[in-house]
Amino acid sequence: MFQIIGIVLLFGMVFGSYMLAGGNFAPIIEAAPHELMAIGGSAVAASLIGNSLTTLKGMGGGMGKVFGGPKWKASDYRDLLSLLFLLTKTMKSKGVIALESHIEKPHDSSIFKRFPKIVKDHFAVDFICDTLRMMTMNLEDPHQVEDAMEKQLEKHHHEALHPAHALQNMADALPALGIVAAVLGVIKTMGSITEPPEVLGAMIGGALVGTFMGVFLAYGLVGPFATRMSGVIEEESAFYKIIQSVLVAHLHGNAAQISVEIGRGSIPTPSQPSFLEMEEALNNIPAEAA
Structure with a gap:
């Protein structure tokens, strides 16, 4: 929502000030299509040259993060802690054998099935199951496990972060590509040097639109998009750090509820449940699940 407001404000302030100063939109409107083709098209082409298909797909998917924000909400953090509570409690109370069926086939596990959104995240599920699998193989040194998880x-x-870096590289290139478009406009103008001053003025103005578009797109849109994407990815990474905190605390011999409390402290403040909220969530887990 704030991103849309920011875009509207950006265009309003830039073009509004130009209009209030008595600027004529005709040269911009006339030059914009082919300047955008030169600048935007070359920026996309450069990205195709410099990035893998996986990164390019990530750039497209990352735009959803720019406007949608982190995929993990406050309820998801509570669910994650509840899931880890059930797994560590099962391991402590029923032993390794009881846990194996859950980590070998998590999609069929009665514990994992309670948290469908987490199950859809392949890295989270694999990260949990692979770490617990190491523990069942007698790798019980907390420091070794923590290092492997890290x-x-x-x-x-x-x-x-690759897509965000690629988008930032595009933003860094746009001003230079705007100059390329402007230089082409100047070359075109020099080829018409015998034209009247008013014609040359319009042609030079059209060429300068290229420089304007490159700088405007870089610092007004693409650069902020890259910053936002990077920030969302950083916030989402906290979700996986919580898994590490809880499982390492479990290896140190803490009770399941203590391990969960240690993990709760790693949750980003806006999404962090209180101690009482987390206690209530754990108490609401059906007895058969626990």
Whole structure:
């Protein structure tokens, strides 16, 4: 919502000030289509040259994050802690054998099925199950497990940021591509040097639209989009850090509820449930599930 308001405000302030200063929109309107073709088209082409198909798909999908924000809401953090509570409690009270059926086939697990949104996140499910699987294989050194989890998180986070970096590279290139379009306009103008001054003036104005469009798109739209995308990805990564916090706390011998409380402290403040809210959520888990 704020992004849409920002875009409307951006166009209103830039073009409104131009209009109030007595600017004529005719040269901009006339030059905009082919200048956008030169600048926007070359920016897209450069992205195709410099990025993999996976990154390009991520750029498209990342635009949803720009306007939709992080996919994990406050209720999802409560669900994650409830899921980890059930898994660690099962491991403590019923042993490794009782846990194996849940981590080998999580999509068929009665515990995982209670949290469908989390199950749809392949990395979260694999991250939980792979770590618990290591524990069932007698890797019980908290420091080794924490180090292994940290490496997985770093890899995932690095890959998740590729689309945002690619979009920022596009933003960095747009001013220069705007100059390219402007230079082409100047070349065209110089080829018509014998024309009257009013014709040359209009042609030079059209060429300068290229510089304007490149700078405007870079710092007004594409750059902020890249910053927003990166910020959302950073916030979403906290979800996976909570998994690490809870499972490492479990390995240190803490009770399931204590491990969950340690994980609760890692939740971003706007989405963090209170101690009483989390306690109520755990108490509301049916006895057969626990």
